[in-house]
Amino acid sequence: MKATPLARVLLSPSVILMACCVYGYIAFTIYLSFTDSTLMPSYEWAGARSYSRLLASENWSVSVGNLATFASLYIGIAMALGLGLAIMIDQKIRAESALRSIFLYPMALSFIVTGTAWKWLLDPGVGLEQSLQRLGWQQFHFGWIKDSDMAIYCVVIAAVWQTCGFVMAMFLAGLRGVDGEQINAARVDGAPPWQIYLRIVIPQLLPVFVSSFVILAHMAIKSYDLVIALTNGGPGRSTWLPSVFMYQYTFTRNEMAIGAASAVLMLLAISVVVVPYLYSEMKKAQHA
Template sequence: MKNYLQLLLPRIVLAPSFFLILVFVYGFIIYTGYLSLTDSRMLPTYEFMGWGNYTKLFGLRHWKIAVNNLAIFAILYILFCTVIGLLLAILLDQKIRAEGFLRPIFLYPMALSFIVTGTAWKWFLDPGIGLEHIMHQWGWESFEFGWIKDRTFAIYTVVIAAVWQSSGFVMAMFLAGLRGIDGEIMKAAQIDGASGFRIYRRIIIPMLRPAFLSAFVILAHLSIKAYDLVIALTNGGPGRATEVPATFMYSYTFSRNQMGVGATSAIIMLLMIFSIIIPYLYSELRSEKQS
């Protein structure tokens, strides 16, 4: 009886959490999927209309702009975070004296919310009060940096702010990977006459494949659901220059009273995330079976 209670107790403790997740996560995913197949507008309606919202969504110019902006943001965000994070990790892995001081400085931006980051960078990049204004006060009258007001370059200001916040987190992932590599491998390569650059290029970086894959999955997931940073920094503007699927979903659901179209865009975003997570889980399970 005592053993039976010991086995039953963890299930009883976890049951409420499991039930809440089942209802408020997976239940609402199913509900959103159903709304995407209805003609819901300001309020939900349950009259089934098939795939009409999906056809309408992919015909909207605003959705195409949002997807194009997401592609630009995601590619640059993942690329720069990975490169900067790897370089910072390699720097700290050299056992420099200031490592204990530098590591929390690089990690600190990740402790901030995207709302705080967006607001701070909005002030910093505003030509009237930010960097451009300060440079003019210092005598650099010809200096111009008005990207945040420019429809062509505004999306790149979102990339800058996002990279600033996330690079330290990627650095921590790579640093953990570097510290997990057996030092004897590097010593053997040095004895064979390999240069430091060649050791990193041929031995260490290939061994960081799990860290690269994990960083890619996390950054891709963050880029797809990017909302608060965009709203705080540019509010999707100027015009729709920084519109992304998450802001599109919100505006069509709550501002334009097109709940069916908004739900459809949410399902498309979910499928984007699934297309990243499922191959990652498959590769991890396959590696475990092979090992």
């Protein structure tokens, strides 16, 4: 169906703004990554020098390592908890609507709010440790947020808390679409519940697994506000992610070219996850 002239006129401002403010700035960032820009943009071509400096940077290696730890735990735990909660709620339990709302509520909060709340909760001086010690648990200690070896796991906890309810909703929708005749036939044959889920239900949830993985992976790669609110990248560099590295080098250390190069690599990482998914969905839509 062709767009009418009126529709084109109404849509053109949005298209122009998107082209300039999204794709235009993406192109500008890519160009800056091939310059020697520092505090201010420089437009002289410098080749891949900033990428060489980026890949040789210890801070970048630390950030990528932290991302690998954070993303693997975050995606794995959020998907496992989301699936478990969805299976629990799918058992026709009472107050299903209330439980769905409770589990989904964290997703309504911004990552800044989540990070601030969990910072207070995990702070040994005012949070969980202090509260339990006042109740008589004097030997209880939980200072992960102050420990450079454990702080990244605090970020994982906060991120999982915020998004596992959303993953639960996706899996719950998938469970409600599973073929009930196959399940009834398996029950008649005497199959135990765990075999029904393992051999019938979960294989039919493969599209939900893929969708939730793509969503969680791109959220992990671009995570910034949660880290800043919760740990501010510390202690030291223990919770630096590529997004924190990009901000630090662009706006604090006045290394705009290196910051732009890190942003380009983050964009490529997100594209590796998202583009194949979008391509497969477009092919499905065309065949349908």
